Amino acid sequence: MPAVAPASGPRSVAMRATLAGTAVSVLLILAIVFGSRLLQDFDSALLPYAVATVFLAFGVAYRYTVWISSPGARRLFGQGWRSLFSAANFRRAPTALPKMIATYLGFQKFLGARSHARWGAHQLIFWGCILAAAITFPLTWGWFTFTSGSGSGPGYEMRIWGFKVLGFDSLSVVGWLMFHGLDIAAVLVIPGASYFLWRRMKDRGAITGQRFAYDLVPLIALIVISVTGLLLTFSSIFLHGGGYQFLAVLHMVSVVFTLIYIPFGKFFHIVQRPAAVGMQLFKYTARQDEQVFPCKRCGQPIDTAPYVENLQGTMRDLKLDFDAWAQYCPRCKRVLRGTAYLSHVKKGFK
Numbered sequence: 001m002p003a004v005a006p007a008s009g010p011r012s013v014a015m016r017a018t019l020a021g022t023a024v025s026v027l028l029i030l031a032i033v034f035g036s037r038l039l040q041d042f043d044s045a046l047l048p049y050a051v052a053t054v055f056l057a058f059g060v061a062y063r064y065t066v067w068i069s070s071p072g073a074r075r076l077f078g079q080g081w082r083s084l085f086s087a088a089n090f091r092r093a094p095t096a097l098p099k100m101i102a103t104y105l106g107f108q109k110f111l112g113a114r115s116h117a118r119w120g121a122h123q124l125i126f127w128g129c130i131l132a133a134a135i136t137f138p139l140t141w142g143w144f145t146f147t148s149g150s151g152s153g154p155g156y157e158m159r160i161w162g163f164k165v166l167g168f169d170s171l172s173v174v175g176w177l178m179f180h181g182l183d184i185a186a187v188l189v190i191p192g193a194s195y196f197l198w199r200r201m202k203d204r205g206a207i208t209g210q211r212f213a214y215d216l217v218p219l220i221a222l223i224v225i226s227v228t229g230l231l232l233t234f235s236s237i238f239l240h241g242g243g244y245q246f247l248a249v250l251h252m253v254s255v256v257f258t259l260i261y262i263p264f265g266k267f268f269h270i271v272q273r274p275a276a277v278g279m280q281l282f283k284y285t286a287r288q289d290e291q292v293f294p295c296k297r298c299g300q301p302i303d304t305a306p307y308v309e310n311l312q313g314t315m316r317d318l319k320l321d322f323d324a325w326a327q328y329c330p331r332c333k334r335v336l337r338g339t340a341y342l343s344h345v346k347k348g349f350k
Helices: 010-035 044-069 071-084 087-092 096-106 116-141 173-179 181-202 204-209 212-238 244-264 266-288 305-317 323-327 330-349
Strands: 144-147 155-160 163-169 292-294 301-304
Touching: 010 044, 010 116, 044 071, 044 116, 044 244, 044 266, 071 266, 071 305, 096 266, 116 144, 116 181, 116 212, 155 173, 163 173, 173 181, 181 204, 181 212, 212 244, 212 266, 244 266, 266 305, 292 305, 301 305, 305 323
Parallel strands: none
Antiparallel strands: 144 155, 155 163, 292 301
């Protein structure tokens, strides 16, 4: 009889990931249909963008399911969610979660420790993409609409799911910001992506390990999207629509490609990063309780005791036979390896 694949094998994981991706895609399609009032507010010209977001939803759910199916990620994911919903943690440190969301997700202070220039460039890309996504996705899905009673302005109404939210004059500052939000996002993204692209071309350390499809294509895609978006505005204002159709197609292709690429390339870390907040909270609350694990050899603190125990459990799940090494600090690990080499390997050459 043929061998039966274990329930936790690759085939089972792929099946769960496919079901998760399909479920999320169907939910998004339903949200588009009902959010646009049965497609009444849906702009058919934006159909390629909407289809790309459905593929994006499937890809993100698929890869996320595969990611958290591995023993290490599953343990960290579980610990993170338990920390997020722990009433004891909230009582112990009520401001910890919003502070970590602001510093770890929003301002990404951990990047500043590496390089202020990289931090600044990353902030430009991050906030530019957040702004672009906040505008593009609801418009693409027909959730946001801008309507004018006269048909050509200057008075406009912004509606969400058919309900009026804001009325504004298109010639006012608010109106300018409303209609040029994507241009502002492009102006933020271009210098940030250009810096990282320049660094990828010049920095020897970055060049050594970079891959074109993984490291360079995302940056090029961001620049192409931003530049073509600005050129669309330039064409409509200064060229009376000259070349607008070609630029619109080029912009659409670049956006659709990037949306489909996100789950399977470097941009996937955007989806992974929020899960790390729970793990940071898990470590932070343990430190508040002074649950620090000392190195077994030198006594210096390694990390929180729950985190070390979690790491050892992951090693056992992966059937690695060196989980005891998690009890030593990096320096003592090097010393112990050197001592073992001198005692066992070099000794054999005498």
